[in-house]
Amino acid sequence: MTREIAVVAFAQTDHRRTTDELSEVEMLLPVLHEVLDRTGLRTSDIGFTCSGSSDYLAGRAFSFTMALDGVGAWPPISESHVEMDGAWALYEAWTKLLTGDADTALVYAYGKSSPGSVRDVLTRQLDPYYVAPLWPDSVALAALQAQALIDAGETDEPALAAIGARSRTDAAANTHAQLSGPVPHGDYVVRPLRTGDCPPIGDGAAAVILAAGDRARELCARPAWIRGIDHRIEAHGLGVRDLTDSPSTRLAAEKAGAFRRAVDTAELHAPFTAQEVVLRKALRLGDDVCVNPSGGALAANPVMAAGLLRIGEAAARIHRGASDRALAHATSGPCLQQNLVAVLEGDPR
Amino acid sequence: MPAVLKAPLVVEFPFTRSLGPVQSAFLTGLRERVVLGVRTRDGRTLVPPVEYDPVTAEEIGDRGGLVEVAPTGTVTTWAWNPEPRRGQPLRTPFAWVLVRLDGADTALLHALDAPGPEAVHTGMRVRVRWAEERTGAITDLACFEPYDGDPAEPAGHTGEFADPVTGIVAPARLDYVYSPGRAQSAYIHALSGRRTVGERCPSCHKVYVPPRGACPTCGIATSEQVEVGPRGTVTTYCIVNIKAAHTANLDIEVPYVYAHIALDGAGLALHGRIGGIPYDQVRMGLRVEPVWTEGGRYPDHYRPTGEPDAEYDTYKELL
Numbered sequence: 001m002t003r004e005i006a007v008v009a010f011a012q013t014d015h016r017r018t019t020d021e022l023s024e025v026e027m028l029l030p031v032l033h034e035v036l037d038r039t040g041l042r043t044s045d046i047g048f049t050c051s052g053s054s055d056y057l058a059g060r061a062f063s064f065t066m067a068l069d070g071v072g073a074w075p076p077i078s079e080s081h082v083e084m085d086g087a088w089a090l091y092e093a094w095t096k097l098l099t100g101d102a103d104t105a106l107v108y109a110y111g112k113s114s115p116g117s118v119r120d121v122l123t124r125q126l127d128p129y130y131v132a133p134l135w136p137d138s139v140a141l142a143a144l145q146a147q148a149l150i151d152a153g154e155t156d157e158p159a160l161a162a163i164g165a166r167s168r169t170d171a172a173a174n175t176h177a178q179l180s181g182p183v184p185h186g187d188y189v190v191r192p193l194r195t196g197d198c199p200p201i202g203d204g205a206a207a208v209i210l211a212a213g214d215r216a217r218e219l220c221a222r223p224a225w226i227r228g229i230d231h232r233i234e235a236h237g238l239g240v241r242d243l244t245d246s247p248s249t250r251l252a253a254e255k256a257g258a259f260r261r262a263v264d265t266a267e268l269h270a271p272f273t274a275q276e277v278v279l280r281k282a283l284r285l286g287d288d289v290c291v292n293p294s295g296g297a298l299a300a301n302p303v304m305a306a307g308l309l310r311i312g313e314a315a316a317r318i319h320r321g322a323s324d325r326a327l328a329h330a331t332s333g334p335c336l337q338q339n340l341v342a343v344l345e346g347d348p349r
Numbered sequence: 350m351p352a353v354l355k356a357p358l359v360v361e362f363p364f365t366r367s368l369g370p371v372q373s374a375f376l377t378g379l380r381e382r383v384v385l386g387v388r389t390r391d392g393r394t395l396v397p398p399v400e401y402d403p404v405t406a407e408e409i410g411d412r413g414g415l416v417e418v419a420p421t422g423t424v425t426t427w428a429w430n431p432e433p434r435r436g437q438p439l440r441t442p443f444a445w446v447l448v449r450l451d452g453a454d455t456a457l458l459h460a461l462d463a464p465g466p467e468a469v470h471t472g473m474r475v476r477v478r479w480a481e482e483r484t485g486a487i488t489d490l491a492c493f494e495p496y497d498g499d500p501a502e503p504a505g506h507t508g509e510f511a512d513p514v515t516g517i518v519a520p521a522r523l524d525y526v527y528s529p530g531r532a533q534s535a536y537i538h539a540l541s542g543r544r545t546v547g548e549r550c551p552s553c554h555k556v557y558v559p560p561r562g563a564c565p566t567c568g569i570a571t572s573e574q575v576e577v578g579p580r581g582t583v584t585t586y587c588i589v590n591i592k593a594a595h596t597a598n599l600d601i602e603v604p605y606v607y608a609h610i611a612l613d614g615a616g617l618a619l620h621g622r623i624g625g626i627p628y629d630q631v632r633m634g635l636r637v638e639p640v641w642t643e644g645g646r647y648p649d650h651y652r653p654t655g656e657p658d659a660e661y662d663t664y665k666e667l668l
Contacts, residue, residue, distance in 0.1 A: 020353045023530025026562040029570055043568050059360050059525035069561055072568020115358075115525045120434060124521060128364065129372050130397045130487045131458055133519050135436035140445045143428030144458075151426065151471045190445070191429035191466055235403035239447050239456030240395065243426065 005097045006216040006223030007208050007315035007344065009038035015178040015204035015300035018114040024053075024063050028110045028205045029070040035106070035207040039219040043072040046209075047102025049079045050093045052086035052109040053304045056121050067110060078102065085109060086206060086308030087269075087330030087340050093210055094229055103215045110205035111304040118201055118303060125333065127236050139198055139272075141334040143190040145243040146274035150192060152244045155277045157192060161185040163273040164196040164298055171295025178202045178300040199271040204302030206309045224315035224326075224344040228256030231330075231340035238335060246282040249329065249339040253283050256341045258327050263343070265290045265317055265326040267310035271297040275336055279329060283341075293317070307331065311342055318346040354534045358527040364519045369400040373515055374415050374508040379489035382479050383506045386453050387414045394418065396453035397487075415508030418452035419501040420477035422493075425449050425456045429466035435522075438492050444469045448493055451500035460492040468495065476501070485514030532562035535574065540647055545639075547615055549573040555616035578612035581651070582659040583635040584668045585609045585618075588628055606631040610651055611667040618667050625652030634658035 011034035019027050036042060043049075049071055053064050060066070064081045073079060078101075082089045086109020093105035113121075119137035126132045149155045164185065171180035179200040186195030209219070216223040232248035232255075234241055253259060266289050270276040276291070285291060292298075294313040297306045307330025314326035325345045332338040368376065371387055375398050378385040387398035387409050395403070396418055402409050428445045430437070437443075438460035446469075447456035462478065463469050476496035483489035529537065532548055536559045539546035548560035548571035555564065556575045564571055586608035593601070606628050609618035623631050624640065636656040639648030 020355065020528040021531055021534075023533065023562055026530045026532065026570070029563055029568075032568070056523070059358050059523060059527065066561060069563040069565040070568055072564070072566060074566040115527055116523055120436075121523055123436075124523070128366055128519055129368070129376070129517065132521075133436075133487050133517075134438055134459065135434060136445060136458060137434055140428055140430055144426045144445055144447060147428055147471065148426040188429065188431060191431070193428075237395075237397070237399065237403060237455065238458055239397075239425070239449070240403050 003098055003100065003212045004216070004225055005094055005210055005212050006220065006225045007311065008211045008216050008220035008223050009035050009209040010207070010312035010316045010319075011035035011038065012176050012206040012309060012312060013204045014176050015202050015302050017178065017200070017202045019112060019203040020114070023066070024058065024060065024110055024112055025067050025070045027112065027203060028067055028108065031205045031207045032070050032106070032108060035209055039209055041104065041209065041219070043077070046104050046106045047078065048093055048096045048105040049077055050081065050089040050096070050105065050107050052082045052084050052089035052308065053111065054083055056124055057118065057303055058112040058115045071106070085304050085306065085330050085332055087311055088231065088332070090208065090210070090308060090311060091229060091231060091340060094226060097210055097212045103212045105210040106207065107210065107308065108205065108207035109305040109308045111302040112203040113201050113303050114203050138334065139193060140190045141238065142272040142274065143193045144238070145278070145335040146192050146197070146272065148243040149274050149277055154244060154281070155274060159277070160197050160273040163276050167292055167295050167298035170293050171299030174294045174299060176300065177295045180295060180299055193272060193274070197273040199297050199301035200299070202300065202302060204300060204305055206305045206312050208308065208312050208315065220319065222319055222321065222346045224318035224346060227343045227345050228258070229340070229342040230255035231338065233338040236337065241335070243335055244278065246278050246336050246339060249279060249282040249336065249341065252339050252341040253327070256343045258283065258341055258343050261325065263289060263325045263327045265293065265314060265323040267294060267296065267314040267326065267328045268292055269297055269307045269310045269330045271301050271306065273298065275331070278336060283327065283329070307340065314344050318344055321346070321349065353528055354537055355526050355528045358525040359522065360525065361520070361522040364521060365516060366519060367516045368514065371398045371400045371409070371415070373513050374510070376485040376487070376489070376517065377510045377513040378506065378508065379487070380483040380485040380514065381510065384418050384420055384450060384477065385415050385506065385508050386418045388416050393454040394452060395455045396450050397457050416452070417503040417506040418450045419503050420450070421496055421498070421501045422448045422450035422453070422475060424461070424469070424471055424473045424475060426471055427461065427469050429469065438488065443492065446475070446493060448475055452503060459490060462492045462494050486517055530562055532560040532571065536560055543641055544576055545578045545612055546574050546576050549575050556614060557617065558612060558615040558619055575614060577614035578639070580636060580638045580654055581610045581612035581615070582664050583608045583623065583631065583633060583637060584611050584664045585633060586623065586631055604628045608651070609668065610637060611664050621648060622650040623652070624650040632658065634661060634664070
């Protein structure tokens with residue numbers, strides 16, 4: 001059995017450095033309401049709800065159960081959670097809709113990085129025997145990858161600066177972006193990466209609604225049909241991998257059908273400038289593809305929501321007719337360890 | 350709106366982890382100043398060694414797959430870290446490096462002690478600097494240091510040790526500045542004035558105490574503030590017979606009663622200790638009031654008011 005499944009609505013917060021005045025559910029609630037309002041659906045109409053978040057970010061145990069307060073989960077709803085980026089929650093919801101158990105799904109993700117030190121928090125996802133005891137922070141690991149690319153002649157510091165500049169320039173048209181307009185390349189954080197090569201640290205949330213078949217056509221004038229979606233992971237040992245390539249992205253893209261026909265838009269989850277270089281190569285994106293018109297993760301990187309944001313941004317472009325076939329990518333783990341690729345299409349106009 | 354509340358929050362765990370046979374041999378080797386790799390079926394030598402082949406998932410464990418490699422090697426990529434962070438291998442600026450040790454086909458992540466970024470490049474030769482005190486952990490390898498000699502010759506260690514380490518204790522600490530958000534901040538502010546203020550759902554009109562900012566039934570924001578109590582009704586309770594280990598509770602004698610208390614006007618019960626009455630006389634419907642201690646930021650416990658017990662029908666929805 002095959003079902004057509006589409007992203008029919010997308011909403012996000014303004015992404016900000018801090019949201020001290022809001023709890024996670026208080027930050028999330030307006031986004032849930034906005035995405036439901038776009039379709040006219042209420043919680044009780046939703047067949048399946050799935051979320052992505054990590055308690056480690058804000059140091060708040062079982063925060064995802066508190067966040068569920070914002071959904072209205074009574075009478076008990078069909079619900080699930082992944083301790084991953086919301087893009088993987090969307091993958092779970094997509095499979096749920098494929099089974100025919102549900103016709104609509106609410107997918108949301110949020111991340112509050114401001115209460116903690118996200119560079120250190122992310123070390124806790126690393127191999128606990130050989131790597132985590134050294135506390136190599138997320139910028140350091142990305143810098144090792146960037147240097148490998150420079151050594152391989154695949155990029156240089158001016159090219160990386162240009163990726164950052166292009167992203168923040170494009171983000172000027174994105175009112176939700178945290179960092180936009182002229183941003184200096186700055187000093188080294190961990191060489192060769194400078195402040196401008198790194199994503200802003202901040203808080204934010206995103207939500208999308210999926211619907212199947214005719215339900216999608218009822219809820220959205222131009223649904224963003226998910227033509228394919230797949231995710232793949234590489235070995236956890238950094239020294240086992242070729243950091244200048246991303247075979248997992250390439251394989252996920254193949255399985256998602258990304259190479260069958262050219263895409264006009266790609267929303268890539270590349271928190272660090274050098275990672276865009278790797279992804280463009282793995283996804284064979286030419287210069288004619290509009291990459292990260294939203295500004296991407298270099299303009300707003302609410303951890304755990306930034307991947308779902310890529311799918312939402314790509315879908316929103318299809319909704320409003322700015323794209324006909326878009327690729328959305330999400331990543332997880334250090335140095336693009338795990339990658340998800342979705343191919344979205346709008347009906348011919 | 351009252352000022353945003355903030356407080357430091359430290360999350361700290363000593364993670365105790367057991368080791369597989371390969372990890373045990375590798376970390377025991379570091380204690381003995383021996384670096385071991387593991388040989389895969391296709392002839393690659395993996396350092397650091399893993400229990401399963403990262404490509405084929407084949408078990409490559411402890412059946413003769415261990416092989417000693419040299420404590421010297423070559424940098425495959427690096428990154429200069431000008432500001433070492435807590436827990437990292439060196440306190441002075443250093444380079445993160447992936448090092449392919451002589452005899453290995455994969456690279457190991459660690460720190461390189463070098464005077465500055467100009468002294469580091471991909472392809473440079475390095476050697477292990479051992480920690481003075483070694484316990485069987487990745488940190489037994491203190492760091493790498495520049496080295497311009499020939500590759501060291503491994504002695505051919507088999508990976509058999511008399512006293513292998515079987516586990517590690519990895520302490521982890523993360524520091525946060527916690528802020529509870531709008532609704533809980535307002536609740537805590539009110540408590541500082543010895544008032545209990547909940548929030549009403551605009552849809553189902555239930556009053557949440559303490560409020561968390563949203564009605565979990567309706568999924569909408571609560572905002573109308575409603576003072577409840579101070580008196581309330583015990584809706585259900587339990588008798589605690591085990592002394593709490595938490596230091597704040599050490600002076601509470603067991604047995605004592607811990608109860609669900611529906612404050613007057615609240616749409617759900619909160620919980621608290623019941624005092625001022627023998628534990629075996631506490632009952633459902635008992636009317637209670639909060640007891641504050643000097644400087645206390647929340648009620649220390651609740652005690653009987655002396656009123657007649659509440660009728661069951663008045664609190665049956667609040668159990």
